[in-house]
Amino acid sequence: MSDFQYARAGDVAEALRLGAAPGAAFLAGGTDLLQLWKAGVQSPGQVIDISRLPLKDITAADGVLTLGALARLAEVAAHPAVHPLIVEAIAASASGQIRNMATVGGNLLQRTRCVYFRSHDLACNKRSPGSGCGALAGENRQAALFGTSQACVATHPSDLAVALAALDAEVEIIGPGGTRRLGLDELYRLPGDTPEQDANLAPGELIASVIVPAFAGRSTYLKVRDRASFEFAVVSVAAALRVEDGRIVQARLAAGGVAPRPWRLRAAEAALTNGASFAEAGALAIEGAQPLADNGFKIELLRRAVVRALETVGGAA
Amino acid sequence: MPDPGRIALALTLNGAARALTVAPTDTLLDLIRDQLGLTGTKKGCDMGACGACTILADGRRIKACLALAASYDGAAITTIEGIGALEAPHPLQEAFARHDALQCGYCTPGQIMSGLAVLDEHPADLETIREAMSGNLCRCGAHPNIVAAIAEVAGL
Ligand SMILES: Cc1cc2nc3c(=O)[nH]c(=O)nc-3n(C[C@H](O)[C@H](O)[C@H](O)COP(=O)(O)OP(=O)(O)OC[C@H]3O[C@@H](n4cnc5c(N)ncnc54)[C@H](O)[C@@H]3O)c2cc1C
Ligand code: SF4
Ligand code: FES
Ligand code: FES
Numbered sequence: 001m002s003d004f005q006y007a008r009a010g011d012v013a014e015a016l017r018l019g020a021a022p023g024a025a026f027l028a029g030g031t032d033l034l035q036l037w038k039a040g041v042q043s044p045g046q047v048i049d050i051s052r053l054p055l056k057d058i059t060a061a062d063g064v065l066t067l068g069a070l071a072r073l074a075e076v077a078a079h080p081a082v083h084p085l086i087v088e089a090i091a092a093s094a095s096g097q098i099r100n101m102a103t104v105g106g107n108l109l110q111r112t113r114c115v116y117f118r119s120h121d122l123a124c125n126k127r128s129p130g131s132g133c134g135a136l137a138g139e140n141r142q143a144a145l146f147g148t149s150q151a152c153v154a155t156h157p158s159d160l161a162v163a164l165a166a167l168d169a170e171v172e173i174i175g176p177g178g179t180r181r182l183g184l185d186e187l188y189r190l191p192g193d194t195p196e197q198d199a200n201l202a203p204g205e206l207i208a209s210v211i212v213p214a215f216a217g218r219s220t221y222l223k224v225r226d227r228a229s230f231e232f233a234v235v236s237v238a239a240a241l242r243v244e245d246g247r248i249v250q251a252r253l254a255a256g257g258v259a260p261r262p263w264r265l266r267a268a269e270a271a272l273t274n275g276a277s278f279a280e281a282g283a284l285a286i287e288g289a290q291p292l293a294d295n296g297f298k299i300e301l302l303r304r305a306v307v308r309a310l311e312t313v314g315g316a317a
Numbered sequence: 318m319p320d321p322g323r324i325a326l327a328l329t330l331n332g333a334a335r336a337l338t339v340a341p342t343d344t345l346l347d348l349i350r351d352q353l354g355l356t357g358t359k360k361g362c363d364m365g366a367c368g369a370c371t372i373l374a375d376g377r378r379i380k381a382c383l384a385l386a387a388s389y390d391g392a393a394i395t396t397i398e399g400i401g402a403l404e405a406p407h408p409l410q411e412a413f414a415r416h417d418a419l420q421c422g423y424c425t426p427g428q429i430m431s432g433l434a435v436l437d438e439h440p441a442d443l444e445t446i447r448e449a450m451s452g453n454l455c456r457c458g459a460h461p462n463i464v465a466a467i468a469e470v471a472g473l
Contacts, residue, residue: 006324006341006387031383034344035364047341049388074377095452096434098365100377101384229451 002043009050018048020204026050028106031098040120055208063214069105069207088221089163095230105207108161112154113232125151126195145289146259152195156261157232165254165262166238169212175205188261217242222309233257235301239309248272282307324387331399339386346370346381357397357426368453371427372396378434397426412466420457428453432467
């Protein structure tokens with residue numbers, strides 16, 4: 001394991017300054033950064049502790065929920081103003097101990113669980129650009145169905161991000177030039193030829209908060225995994241519906257475990273508001289899926305998970 | 318002369334104030350076991366996956382192997398050594414013994430520290446305890462008895 005220096009950022013300005021230096025990495029809860037460092041995947045020269053910055057508040061005003069990037073997942077899930085879909089996704093994430101440590105911002109920026117990426121000596125374009133993608137022709141049971149490239153087929157592992165995508169949340173980012181907001185589809189990059197960069201963030205930019213607009217409807221988070229608890233998703237679905245007079249007037253669907261970012265199922269959403277059945281929505285959800293040798297089972301799993309999630313939210317609608 | 322590579326750290330450890338220095342790369346687990354000699358807290362996976370290193374920081378259970386020590390300056394840390402003694406065990410420790418909630422015992426300190434946090438949440442039933450304890454693995458498979466021991470202390 002490599003050595004690093006440690007500095008605690010006293011305020012946001014200091015964090016931006018220290019974080020922009022080459023080799024610097026922010027530490028929030030540290031649960032992913034320390035794993036990657038111990039595995040030899042990431043070797044920061046300088047760890048900048050941002051965990052005490054005043055970006056922890058969870059607030060609700062006019063139905064709009066704001067989650068400070070440094071709020072811990074356990075605090076978010078316990079807060080009465082937080083949308084139940086977010087609470088469910090967090091309750092299905094990691095373990096009680098990790099939820100006490102992990103932060104909102106760190107969770108969104110955690111890196112893929114692809115085994116090649118997490119092993120310092122296997123081929124992986126994301127970890128070591130140009131070394132090849134070990135998963136493409138190797139162990140790819142966990143790989144993505146959508147949004148991949150020949151350079152990388154990894155999925156994003158966050159459960160919270162899937163719930164936030166379904167709720168049309170935005171991420172507020174602070175950089176040297178001020179603040180900007182990105183939707184989750186804009187925050188995460190698709191791999192293309194440069195899979196080494198997961199997010200559209202410049203070095204030293206900070207996630208300050210996540211803003212979640214109101215959604216007046218029912219929702220569920222369905223997570224399918226290899227064991228019942230303390231495991232990443234094979235496939236997950238966040239579904240939210242607003243039903244009026246027996247008609248679906250608003251539908252939101254996002255899938256996890258199937259793409260390099262939470263994958264909004266917009267064709268299925270549009271069909272549902274035009275009177276499509278849950279079965280038809282399930283069929284639309286898997287259109288365009290591009291399986292590899294070992295992950296084709298995820299297509300049928302996704303279709304069924306979409307139907308099950310919709311039935312849970314919408315009853316017999 | 319203080320070593321310029323080390324970081325000053327003030328902790329409350331099992332109720333006693335401690336002034337220490339740590340390397341920037343030390344985890345709380347390294348600090349507790351190697352520097353402070355409190356070997357009740359175990360190192361299993363060192364990657365957040367087994368729960369053997371579970372301790373309380375400011376009353377909340379965490380995995381000491383993924384906690385960078387320097388980041389916990391000022392925290393109140395409780396380890397298995399801080400909750401009971403051989404002469405005066407904690408009720409949860411007694412329940413573990415009564416229920417045979419261990420075989421080799423390696424996971425036990427982590428199970429008990431995690432169980433204490435679960436008891437604070439007043440679990441409503443056995444299923445809640447099982448789910449809440451999923452971050453603590455037992456290689457010997459004592460899980461049913463671990464759940465039973467926690468349930469007894471919870472009054473279930
Ligand atoms: C055993 C285990 C099981 C897990 N299971 C699940 C699971 O089921 N579902 C799930 O979703 N996750 C799971 N996780 C992942 C876990 O949720 C993440 O490790 C955690 O959320 C990361 O948050 P953190 O605050 O600890 O991040 P850190 O490790 O501190 O940071 C992660 C990354 O984000 C950067 N960063 C952090 N905060 C900011 C910020 N505000 N602005 C800019 N950059 C920032 C850091 O520099 C670093 O690159 C699991 C982890 C473990 C160890
Ligand atoms: S899928 Fe992506 S992360 Fe996995 S080996 Fe290929 S390049 Fe690396
Ligand atoms: S040693 Fe910390 S979780 Fe396994
Ligand atoms: S008692 Fe042996 S690992 Fe749990």
